[in-house]
Amino acid sequence: MDRIAENADQSRGVTADDVAAAAGVSRWTVARAFKKRGAISPKTRQKVLAAAERLGYAPDLLAASLASDRSHLVALITNDFNNPHKLVLLERLTRILWSQGWGTLLVNMSESEDASAALLAASQRRVDAAVMIGTRFDDRVLDTALGARRVKKLVVFARYSNNPNTLTISCDDRLAMREIGDHLFARGYASPAFIAGPDTQSAKLHRVDSFRDHWLGLTGGAVPTRHAAGYDFHSAIDTVNAVLDAALPGTLPDVLVCENDILAIGAKEALRARGGAAAGIAVTGFDDIPLAAAPSYHLTTYRQPITAMCERLLDVLSGRLNEDVFVPGTLIVRGG
Amino acid sequence: MDRIAENADQSRGVTADDVAAAAGVSRWTVARAFKKRGAISPKTRQKVLAAAERLGYAPDLLAASLASDRSHLVALITNDFNNPHKLVLLERLTRILWSQGWGTLLVNMSESEDASAALLAASQRRVDAAVMIGTRFDDRVLDTALGARRVKKLVVFARYSNNPNTLTISCDDRLAMREIGDHLFARGYASPAFIAGPDTQSAKLHRVDSFRDHWLGLTGGAVPTRHAAGYDFHSAIDTVNAVLDAALPGTLPDVLVCENDILAIGAKEALRARGGAAAGIAVTGFDDIPLAAAPSYHLTTYRQPITAMCERLLDVLSGRLNEDVFVPGTLIVRGG
DNA sequence: AAGAGATTTGCACACGCGAGCAGATTTTTC
DNA sequence: GAAAAATCTGCTCGCGTGTGCAAATCTCTT
Incomplete structure (x- = not known):
């Protein structure tokens, strides 16, 4: 066959057989040459x-996946595309996973709000694992949804889930909120208020509870909490205005502890627009998105250990690790 | 046993043959039942x-891809994860493509800065097309790189490329810059300066040239241009400071036209920090990222027609369309 | 009711490669 | 120098589905 000559032109459909013929060996020897530990x-x-x-x-x-029943493909499933921090996560995940031979399928589940459709789609591509990025996984899906059962591994990344059929790889939020609390306490803040994301029934609000528990232990004081309608800065602006409107004179909080940087940026915007006493209220965030370092915001925030988390994910994918992981992050002190 | 084994066990290996047996028909009839237009x-x-x-x-x-030589997979390749606008693009692309049965492989090429590695990786997964998102495609790669030749279709999305082996789907930048120019002219601005991204030799700076040409025609005046070191707001801050430092007294620009919103936000930050006369200088951006609407920035900017662009991409993928497309966007007027 | 035409169903073959084993070759051992 | 061990190579079978065609069935006309 001079199929080889053809292929040299087109450079399409060059298979292991062609290489084998050209090298004077068998197809399987070609496969071995490409294997790391091939004999x-x-x-x-x-x-x-x-x-x-x-x-x-x-x-x-593709053919290798079919034959070996291992696709080396991971589905990255997310539904919150408003938060720039997702971009940081995606960048790190794709870079680190591809460098180790894992392909990444990006799945958008913002339409349905229900993971089952996304999981089904992923499973049809035979992914070796599905990773929910910054998204909680509803327990009920596992029982009812077709897709969920078909996925080999289910990982919740950068968020906490107590689902027993799921593996969590996350920043140690509890420790993080303690550090933020200690920091604020040391700086002399006395009356924090918490600005959280939407108050969905199913979502376990890890960061809020951690901070409130710790602050209670630290000062004996309760931390009022307000839920924004969404994880975007417009909602945060509305929420902070509501907080300020509701406060009796002289009972303003002195710091707004926000569940993430997007809310914190909204909070800063609201306070600045309001001026007066409000302008003196401090704000903390979470995630350390790039803009948190902008002169206008200069947020004190908490950086998640994304690289370390990605490496733990690799451990999970390769089967070396099979339990929940919580990695400590870093407090980034900027503003007051 | 562990949780993973449980999941895998349940409904592993339900194939068309099983369904065929259960339904009392042949495997191919099962396939037809799942086909839209199956006889x-x-x-x-x-x-x-x-x-x-x-x-x-x-x-x-996966098996279908192997058999039919059509994977219904698209590689989304990008290298700029600093710009929140990428998140908007990714959200729209993944949602629209998946809804039409296309899977999306997210490939990060920020490591190599060379598309060939990314293209090779994508081609090994047998993608039907590779889409460079907001990234220029270096012509030389097509001649030398292995991966480039193996990819069936090469699309440059949300950026201009004059490469003949490539399909461009983009916002009509020329029209956009004309609209911005007209707007500024009508508002009485007289001495704009352009803040552009890095000045790589290969990159054809479409927006800069369009604006300068149009402004020249409009007023006969030249537009000084300054290149930031990167597409991030820190670089923009440095650049704007350099512009202001270099300006003779009384020759300050009255508006900074920025290549995108990230640079514009940096520009605003720099001007605000500087205060005085600088604080009065207006700024325009491009992309209309969510933060452009924040009270602190309130940017006049230009929204790309992302949904329309995605639909044209679908046309390209399905073979209905085979030529460059430039879709008009929308001027968003906010600040001065 | 029979035959032409339309519709529906079944099948051989192919896609490109991996797992696991058997045969061939080389190296080591006594 | 021959046998045992270690290493290397080739091969059968299968992964789950699409393509194109032939066979079977149904519908309609006269």
Whole structure:
């Protein structure tokens, strides 16, 4: 066959068979040459790789997935595209996963708000694992949804889930909120208020509870909490205005502890627009998004250990790790 | 046993054969039942779908890809994860593509700065098309890189490329900059300066040139241009400071036209920090990222027609469209 | 009611590669 | 130098589905 000659032109459909023919070995020897720990003699491998290079061959991962029942594909599922921090997570995840040979399928579940459709779609592509990014996983889905059962591994990333069928890889939120509380206490703040995201029944509000518990232990004082309608700065502005309107004179909080940086930025905007006593109220965030460092905001916030979390994810994918992980992050002190 | 084994055990390996047996038909009839326009009698389809439902069957897209040589997979390739606008693009792209049956592989090429590695990785997954998001495609890659030749379609999305082997789907930047110019002219601005991104030799700076050409025609005046070191607001701050430092007294620009919103936000930050005469200088952006609407910035900017662009991408993927497209966007007037 | 036409169903083959084993080759051992 | 061990190579079978065609069934006309 001079199929090889054809392919050299088109550079399409170059298969292991072609390389095998060109190198004078069998197809399986070609496969071994491309395997890290393949049982193959150095000179044969050399010969094969040279032929592959010449023909422009690269193994077909699709066919390999079908044959081996391991796709080396991970579905990244998320529904919150308003938060710039998602971009940081996606950047890190894709870079680190691809560098280790894992492909990443980005799935948007903001339509349905129900993970089952996203999981079904992912499972049809035979992903080795589904990773919910910054998204809680509703327990009921596992019982009812078709897709959920078909996915081999289910990981909740950068968020807490107590679902027993799920693996959590997250920042240690409890520790984080303690550090923020200690920091505020040391700086002399006395009456914090918490600005949280939407108060959905199912969502366990880890950060709020952690902060309130710790502050109670620290000062004996309760922390009033207000829920924004959404994780976006417009909602935060409305919420902070509501907080300020509701406060009796002389009972203003002296610091607004926000569940993440987006809400914190909204809070800063609201306080600045309001002026007067409000302008003196401090704000803390969470995530350390790039804009948190802007002169206008200069937020004290908490940086999640994303790289470390990604590495734990690799451990989970390779089967080395099979339990929940909480990694400590870093307090970033900027403003008051 | 562990949780993973449980999941995998349940409904593993329900294939078309199983459904066929359960429904009393052949495997190919099952396939037809799942095809939109399959030649199959309604009652047979009904019977098959019922059996599939009962068994929890969903077609294996991986095997289908291998057999049909169409993966219905698209690689989304990008390298600029600093710009929140990427998140908007990703959200829209993934939602619209998945809704039409296209899977999206997110590839991060920020490491190499060279598209060839990303393209090779994508091609090994047999993607039907690679979409460079907001990223220019270096012509030389097509000639030298292995990956580039293996990808069936190459689309440059939300950015201009004059590469003949590439399809461009973009906002009509030329029109956009004309609208911005007209707007500024009508408002009485007389001496704009342009703040652009990095000045790489290969990059054709579409927006800059368009604005300068138009302004020249409008007023006969030249527009001084300054390049930031990167597409991030810190670089923009430095650049704007440099512009102000370099300006002779009385020759300050009255408006800074920025290549995108991130640079514009940096510009606003710099002007605000500077105070005095600088604080009166207006700023325009591009992209209309969510934060552009924040009270602190309140940017006049230009919204790209992302949904329309995604629909044109679908046309390209399905083969209905095979030429460059430039879609007009919308001027968003906010600040001065 | 028979035959033409339309519709519906079944089948051989292919897609590109991996797992696991058997045969071939080389290296080591006594 | 021959046998045992270690290493290397080739091969059968299967992964789950699409394509194109032939066979079977149904519908309608005369």
